[in-house]
Amino acid sequence: MGNAIQKYFDRLATAFGQGWNRFWFTPSDPLTVSVLRVIAGAAALFYVVAYSFDLIEWFGPNGWLPVETVQQVMETSPGEGAAYQWSYLNRIESPGLLWTVHVIGIAVIALFTLGLFTRVTAVLALVVVLSYIHRAPVLAGQFEPVVAMLIFYLCLTPCGRYLSLDRRLGIGQPAPSDDGGQQRSWAATVGLRLIQVHVAGLYLMMGLAKLGSTTWWEGGAIWWLMAQSQSRVVDFTSLRNFLYLINAWTHAIVLFELSYGILIWNRLARPLLLAASVVMWTLTALVTGLVPFCLVMIATGAAFVPAEFWHSLLARRGREAEAESPLPDAKKEAVTAA
Amino acid sequence: MTSPRDESPPEQEGYPGWTARTIVSLVLFIHLFCLFVALASNYYLSPLQIALVNAVGPYVQLVKLKPTAPYHLTDSTEMSDDHFIEVEVVAGPQQGEKVRFPESKVGASPVGRRAEFFARTIAATGYMGAEPNTAALAKAAGAHVLAEGDNEEVIVRIKRIQPQERVLDSTNPATPADPSAEPYISATYQARVWRDRMGQVQLLKIEETKVVAPLE
Numbered sequence: 273m274g275n276a277i278q279k280y281f282d283r284l285a286t287a288f289g290q291g292w293n294r295f296w297f298t299p300s301d302p303l304t305v306s307v308l309r310v311i312a313g314a315a316a317l318f319y320v321v322a323y324s325f326d327l328i329e330w331f332g333p334n335g336w337l338p339v340e341t342v343q344q345v346m347e348t349s350p351g352e353g354a355a356y357q358w359s360y361l362n363r364i365e366s367p368g369l370l371w372t373v374h375v376i377g378i379a380v381i382a383l384f385t386l387g388l389f390t391r392v393t394a395v396l397a398l399v400v401v402l403s404y405i406h407r408a409p410v411l412a413g414q415f416e417p418v419v420a421m422l423i424f425y426l427c428l429t430p431c432g433r434y435l436s437l438d439r440r441l442g443i444g445q446p447a448p449s450d451d452g453g454q455q456r457s458w459a460a461t462v463g464l465r466l467i468q469v470h471v472a473g474l475y476l477m478m479g480l481a482k483l484g485s486t487t488w489w490e491g492g493a494i495w496w497l498m499a500q501s502q503s504r505v506v507d508f509t510s511l512r513n514f515l516y517l518i519n520a521w522t523h524a525i526v527l528f529e530l531s532y533g534i535l536i537w538n539r540l541a542r543p544l545l546l547a548a549s550v551v552m553w554t555l556t557a558l559v560t561g562l563v564p565f566c567l568v569m570i571a572t573g574a575a576f577v578p579a580e581f582w583h584s585l586l587a588r589r590g591r592e593a594e595a596e597s598p599l600p601d602a603k604k605e606a607v608t609a610a
Numbered sequence: 611m612t613s614p615r616d617e618s619p620p621e622q623e624g625y626p627g628w629t630a631r632t633i634v635s636l637v638l639f640i641h642l643f644c645l646f647v648a649l650a651s652n653y654y655l656s657p658l659q660i661a662l663v664n665a666v667g668p669y670v671q672l673v674k675l676k677p678t679a680p681y682h683l684t685d686s687t688e689m690s691d692d693h694f695i696e697v698e699v700v701a702g703p704q705q706g707e708k709v710r711f712p713e714s715k716v717g718a719s720p721v722g723r724r725a726e727f728f729a730r731t732i733a734a735t736g737y738m739g740a741e742p743n744t745a746a747l748a749k750a751a752g753a754h755v756l757a758e759g760d761n762e763e764v765i766v767r768i769k770r771i772q773p774q775e776r777v778l779d780s781t782n783p784a785t786p787a788d789p790s791a792e793p794y795i796s797a798t799y800q801a802r803v804w805r806d807r808m809g810q811v812q813l814l815k816i817e818e819t820k821v822v823a824p825l826e
Contacts (some may be wrong), residue, residue, distance in 0.1 A: 296638065297631055299624035320721035334757035336728065341750040345735070345743045356671040398673075398777060405674050410731045410747070411724045414675075414681075420674040435719045462634065477649045478681040484654065487686035492776070498686045499773030500787035502692035503716045503726060509789075512776050542802075560683060563718035 280402055299456035301579035303586075305426060305464055306434035308385070311571040312422035313385025316401050318564060319419055322378055323404065328367050330408060337408055342495070346409060360399075370520075377403075384423075388438020391444060394427045399401055413452075415565040418572065423472055426606035429463030467575045476533030480524045492520030494559065503561040528552050536576055546573045623693040644669055648676040688798070689737055692716075692771040695751055702761025711753055713816075733768045736799045741815075744768075744799055749813040752803025754810065763804035765816070767797045769771070 294462040323330070330337050345358055346603055364370050377400040383389065384397040402421060405416045432438040437446060446455045482488040487496060495518050498508045500570050512518060540563055557566035631758040651659045670676045673681070684690040695711040711729065716722035732751070735743040752766045771792045778785050784793045789816065800816045 285738060292635065293631065297626055306812070318720075325721045326724070329754075330724070334754055336751060338753075340752055341746050348740060348743060356668045358672065402672075408724075411727050413723070413727055416678060417674050417677040425671050458624055458626045460645050462638070466638075466641075471644070473645065473649045474681075480682035481653055482683075485682050485685040486681065487684065493682075493684050493686065495776050496686040496690065499776075500690075500692045500770055500771070501715075501773070502694065503714075503723075505717050509774070512778075515776070518776070528612070533819060550638045550673055556683075556719070561716060561718050561723070562683075564720065 288530050296462055297458045298461055299458045300461040300464065300581075302430045302433040302457050302460040303579040303582045304575065304577065305431040305460050306436065306581055308422060308467065309390070309426050309431035310385060310435055310465075311568075312419060313381060313397065313413075314421060314566050315419045315564065315571070316397060317378065317385055318382045320374070320381055320400065320404060321401055323379075327370060330411075331361055331365070331370055332367050337410070339407075342409065344406070348512075350460075357406040357409060359403040361403050361407040365443060371542065387432045389443065390430075390432025390438050392437055394423065394431065399422045399426055413565065414562060415568060418474070418565070418568050422467060422480075422568075422572070425463045425466045425470070427463075428466070429460045430457050431463070434537040447580050462573060467572070471531045471572045471575060472536055474533075475529050475536075479529035479533060480528055482529065486521060488526055490502075491522045493521045494518055494525070495558045497556075497598050498584065500560070502560060505561045505563065506558040508559060516547075525552060525556070542576055545577065549573050567570065635665055641694065645675055652677060653680045653682070659692055685766070687737075688772075689730075689734050692726060692729075692770050693733045694726065694771070695729045695732070696767040696769055697752060697755040698765045698767070699755065699761050699763075700761065700765055701763040702756075702759060704759040704761055709754060709761075717768070718799075729768060733798050736768070738785070739746060745801065745813055745815065748799060748801050749811060752813065753811040756805055763802065766799075766801050767805055768799040770796050770798050772796065 279488075316524055329335055329438075343357070358371065361389075364373060380396045385395040396418070399417075401420055405412050405420060417593055431446065437443075482493070485493070487493045495512070498504060498511070499505075528545075531541075532549065534544050536545050553566040553570045557563045615672040647659070647662045647666050648670045651663045655663065663676075669713050696711075696763050697711070699705050699709075712722040712725035715723075716726045728747075728751075732744055732747040735741075737749065747765045748768065752764050755761060755764050757764075771790070774794070775785065778787065780787070786793060802814045802816060804812055806812050
């Protein structure tokens with residue numbers, strides 16, 4: 273009996289160890305993390321550039337959010353503390369200086385998005401985004417933690433290997449592998465897996481949180497979102513007479529979020545869930561007005577798309593571009609002769 | 611028992627060595643634990659979760675792993691409703707003027723979204739009973755309008771826009787068809803904000819007078 277138990281635990285430990293190594297450390301093509309870099313960079317750029325319209329109004333002298341007020345509020349929330357809300361913006365009040373660091377911040381994120389000196393600009397972009405979030409945590413909604421999470425994990429990966437200026441200029445690029453392709457990287461796998469686990473966890477918790485609220489069980493939640501007259505983008509209240517549709521929509525959101533968190537790991541279910549996420553988040557964006565959040569949630573699905581898909585997409589784009597570009601005369605003759 | 615050293619993967623280009631795998635695995639375990647604590651403590655917290663959240667707080671906060679907003683989008687309570695800030699100037703050059711923040715419909719505008727979120731956060735601190743935080747944020751909002759127009763005194767009101775019920779009773783004047791009509795809007799918090807002789811901004815909450823009919 274004791275022997276059987278020991279054998280079971282031996283097998284369990286071996287299987288867990290092998291599975292763990294395979295999941296986290298199998299080297300992968302860094303194309304997927306490079307695609308995610310462009311997505312995260314664009315989202316971060318949108319987030320920081322959007323502050324250009326009311327930067328001084330929020331953070332300037334006599335702004336809506338003085339640093340002391342933010343620190344006082346954060347000190348009294350569980351798990352929060354002003355000490356860990358580090359932001360370089362906390363030290364700046366002068367409008368001129370605020371604008372200067374704002375423009376520098378935008379430039380850093382733009383370089384990260386374009387993939388120039390990616391190893392450095394990834395870390396700097398994270399510092400910039402976190403500084404804005406920590407300067408105004410009471411303004412942070414659902415969008416900001418997703419963007420910060422993506423950039424944080426991308427800092428660990430060689431996300432400048434593709435679709436980057438680094439690649440064009442040959443900055444920090446390793447020698448090509450034996451087959452002439454890019455070298456696979458276990459750091460890319462670790463970063464990508466962290467993003468996948470985080471996104472799946474986020475979906476699960478979104479679904480579970482809804483199960484803790486009676487309005488999602490009763491099927492009326494989507495109505496209460498539609499009825500927010502100030503924040504909605506499209507007025508769907510004409511659906512008020514279609515009770516079953518409202519109920520079905522509400523239940524579909526909960527079902528989708530719970531399913532996504534679990535079934536996204538299944539290769540067969542993955543394409544369906546990614547397609548469903550486009551529909552679900554687009555509708556949610558129109559109802560709630562949380563457009564950046566919904567778009568970034570659709571975009572996080574890119575983490576579950578294999579590198580081969582992105583390669584075939586890039587190859588097709590390359591062929592199209594080649595077909596559109598005028599051929600030199602000598603080449604044209606060769607093509608005609610062929 | 612098999613050690614991780616025995617489970618070396620097949621020799622493959624780019625695979626990390628045993629030492630690197632061990633160190634990275636340890637860091638991953640710690641990170642995943644912090645992530646689990648952060649994601650699992652979004653809304654309702656047990657005493658154990660509060661203790662864990664406080665323990666992993668420095669790391670989780672620094673890299674913003676813990677979302678501040680609840681995940682459920684709505685729970686059909688006042689906390690999920692649209693809010694705005696109204697600042698009425700009662701003394702100063704702009705006397706009689708009312709500043710509304712956000713100015714009008716928010717939609718997808720990030721500027722309006724931030725303003726709406728600010729108003730909602732102030733209201734939420736009040737609903738959760740964190741009165742000092744409500745006062746601090748309302749004071750900051752009042753101080754902004756005092757300074758902008760060189761005003762002397764303002765009244766800050768946090769207003770809630772109550773959503774319409776799905777089934778509207780057209781005969782009831784309390785439920786008009788226009789969702790932005792006055793019956794749907796109520797002040798959840800209001801306070802006088804003024805600058806004292808020392809130049810310091812002061813705040814005094816305006817308590818609602820509740821009249822109760824005497825029992826016969």
